[in-house]
Amino acid sequence: MFCLSSEAARRLGYKSRSQLYRLINDGYLHEHVHVQQHTGQRLVDIEGLREKLQCICQWSPDSVFLRKPR
Numbered sequence: 001m002f003c004l005s006s007e008a009a010r011r012l013g014y015k016s017r018s019q020l021y022r023l024i025n026d027g028y029l030h031e032h033v034h035v036q037q038h039t040g041q042r043l044v045d046i047e048g049l050r051e052k053l054q055c056i057c058q059w060s061p062d063s064v065f066l067r068k069p070r
Contacts, residue, residue: 001046002046003044004042005020005021005024008044008049012049020044023053024044028056029044029049029052032046
């Protein structure tokens with residue numbers, strides 16, 4: 001499922017899309033980001049993204065991965 005970065009951040013449980021942008025810009029999520037040719041919008045494929053983020057992000061007590069998904 002493809003969606004904009006702001007919607008992807010919400011579905012993953014982030015309060016802000018800035019952390020997702022940082023991971024995209026650092027190249028960690030390049031296989032999940034697709035750029036539309038005619039508009040230049042970056043769409044995020046959220047299928048399997050939660051599992052990928054669990055592998056690359058540091059866990060903490062208030063982690064988004066411990067919250068219930070919306």
